[in-house]
Amino acid sequence: MPASNGKHINLVNNHPQFYYAPYDRHIGVISMLYRLLDRQGRVDDINTLIQYQCVRLAYYHDMYHKYPTAEDSFEDAVNIHMGLPAEDYLTSAFWGTMLEWFTLLEQEALYQQLQLFLKEDLSKVTKCAWFLRSEEELKFYDAYAMYQAGEGVAFSVEDTFEKLKENIAFIMSQYEGECFSYEAYAFNALEFITCRYYGYLPRVKRE
DSSP, X not given: OOSSSOOOOTTTOOOTTOSSOXXXXXXXXXXXXXXXHHHTTOHHHHHHHHHHXXXXXXXXXXXXXXXXXXXXXXXXXXXXXXXXXXXXXXXEHHHHHHHHHHHHTTOHHXXXXXXXXXXXXXXXXXXXXXXXXXXXXXXXXXXXXXXXSSEEEEEOOOSSHHHHHHHHHHHHHTTTTOOOHHHHTSOTHHHHHHXXXXXXXXXXXXX
């Protein structure tokens, strides 16, 4: 898994013709990868990856108007990549989740580098995340949980990194007490397995 030589990470991107993650929900796999690296103590690798992935996606949006498709549709991803008519870029779990990671990893310099892009170039794009309450856990094992359970939250691009940290920490604190059965009675990786199988977003947290 190369982290510093600019090569593609096949766990995240199984489509070598794309130079960025073509599906917005790839952020789920990216978050799993970050949490795995964090558990192994490889924070420097996470910082390298987040810099590479975010800057590259911003570059491809500004230079070529290429962006991840909201749904995991290869046809839509190809249309965007080829400059053909496609759904407008209106919502992004990718950037919402990345804002969470920026704050957890103290990525102030990267946030400042991308702040104008996120605030102006993506002004019409909602940067969002999905949170699930513990009393809704049974729906977590259903293929349509993201459409019938949990809460969608939009994050604002703040003027300062400290304000961003404060706002995201407040939002995340509303859910930090939620304890799921796989944490109490099974194994934590069950969250990854379920999220990967159904395309859900795992929680952003330090291991």
